[in-house]
Amino acid sequence: MSPFVFAPDAGVTLDVQGSDARFPVNRVFCLGRNYPWGDAQDAVRQAPMFFMKPASAVLQAGGELAYPPLTREFCHEIELVVAIGTGGGDIPESSALEHVWGYAAGLDLTRRDLQMAAKAAGQPWEAAKAFDGSAPIGAVVPVSRIGHPDRGAVWLQVNGVERQRSSLEQQIWSVSEIISRLSQSIALRPGDLIMTGTPPGVAALEPGDVISAGIDGIGELSVRVGARR
Incomplete structure (x- = not known):
């Protein structure tokens, strides 16, 4: 009996x-701001702000992505994804990269209108960020194959038209700093994913749009936006 x-x-x-193995997802942490956006917030290096998505938000990239309900401003955000292989709390920056199993390219999809309303009201972002399918992620590439990339283009196109382009070296917080800061708040576990923020160029998607995105040296992903519910 069960x-x-x-x-x-x-x-x-x-x-x-390059493997038949699977990477098991535990939790998904996201960094709110990690690239210069050309506004007043860029003047001061602010402490990293984290939020979460449930593991159920993760979608293997490819195929069709459902257009989520309750929004008319469904936006794309291309991000470097850090896959944690060894857990720990209060991890020092000097050893933080030892906890990384691999990297991937992913999308932090957002119901932007709900996010802006939550910001204005001082409310949490869960409704804007944590919906089903809000984190399409490409294949994880092991550190044993690519090391720890700290440079390379980060880009996203919609229907073949480029919307986002930056580079890993433009990130405000490095991967080692992100891991160390996050682990001071909560002990990391194997299988945790950290989405490390998106460059400017975020814009709305429409049903039928095809998103192509990637990070040079890590990987690419593609998804098609389905019909509104």
Whole structure:
């Protein structure tokens, strides 16, 4: 007899580039601002601000992405994704990269109108960020294959037209700094993902749009936006 009151979810996993193995997803942490956007906030290096998405928000890139309900401003954000392989709390910057299993390119999709309303009211961002399918992510590339990339183009196109372009070296907070800061607040666990912020160029998507995005040296992903519900 099963000890569970109902069958537990099988869990979320991601492809591993060049392997039949799967990367099991635990939690998803996101960094709110990590590139210069050319506004007043760029004048001072502000402390990193983190929020979360559930593991169920992760979608293996490819195929069709549902246009989410309750929004008319569904926006794209291309981001470097850090896949944690070894957990720990209060991780020093000097050893933070030892906790990284691999990297991927991913999208932090946002219901921007809900986010702006939440900001104005001083409310949490969950409704804007944590919906189903809000984190399409490409295959995870092991550190053993690519090391720890700290440079390379970060880009996104919609229907073949470029909307976002920057480079990893433009990030305000390095991966080692992000891991160290986050681990001071909560102990990291194997399988955690950290989405490290998006460059400027964020804009709205429409049903039928095809998103192509990637990070040079890490990987690319593509998804098509489905119809409004």
